[in-house]
Amino acid sequence: MSEKACDHHESDRRKIARRCCAGLLIFSFIFLVIILLIWSILQPRKPRFTLQDATIFNLNVSAPNVISTTVQVTVNSRNPNSKIGIYYDRMNVYATYHNQQITYYTVIPPVYQGHKDVNVWSPFIYGNNVPVAPYNGVALGQDKSNGAISLTIKINGRVRWKVGSFISGRYHLHITCPAYIPLGNSKNTGIVIGNAVKYQLSQSCSVNV
Structure with missing residues (x-):
């Protein structure tokens, strides 16, 4: 396999890794926002x-x-x-x-x-x-x-x-x-x-x- 092909595959792997990280961060952010919205709507009170x-x-x-x-x-x-x-x-x-x-x-x-x-x-x-x-x-x-x-x-x-x-x-x-x-x-x-x-x-x- 040529050096150019190896560089191409390495670049693809980096793009996939970046997309996975970005997707995970977006999912975590959305989940946190949903929890905060539910928390603020329910307004928990102390026992x-x-x-x-x-x-x-x-x-x-x-x-x-x-x-x-x-x-x-x-x-x-x-x-x-x-x-x-x-x-x-x-x-x-x-x-x-x-x-x-x-x-x-x-x-x-x-x-x-x-x-x-x-x-x-x-x-x-x-x-x-x-x-x-x-x-x-x-x-x-x-x-x-x-x-x-x-x-x-x-x-x-x-x-x-x-x-x-x-x-x-x-x-x-x-x-x-x-x-x-x-x-x-x-x-x-x-x-x-x-x-x-x-x-x-x-x-x-x-x-x-």
Whole structure:
């Protein structure tokens, strides 16, 4: 085969490769535009979380800087979207007091939430002899004496959105639920359940995605 023929075949291969690359880029661009159009038309909204209640089994200060906690919380999540499903991927629940974590992480298993569906979780969160700043131990004791404690229940995890057969990448999910508990208050509305007291809260949570 002559050198001219080889050059001709090499030129043809380059043209085919360029056309394939151009076609792939155009297809990817069109696919991305379609996804963005669908996304903007459907207008996905964040899930809505509510802290329904908290059952206190234990919340004690055993030293100025040591707190032990056992609490069961009930949290519900509602998907407000009519055409978008939500995958919750491994969520961690824990409690804080004055911005300091006082329990370990409790894991909520992954779950899929359909259109307009509601999911309810009732995890136990606890921490035994958790060291805290001395002023927080003193403050917790004072709050109990005053008849009310303000905890914060936090949930961190990741979510994915499902539109038809398309599933998005993972997005960070941060949920903050204030829990004002009238613990130690003689006029509290808690319900005694065995060795625990259950408080109805119905508190809306802030959600960041």
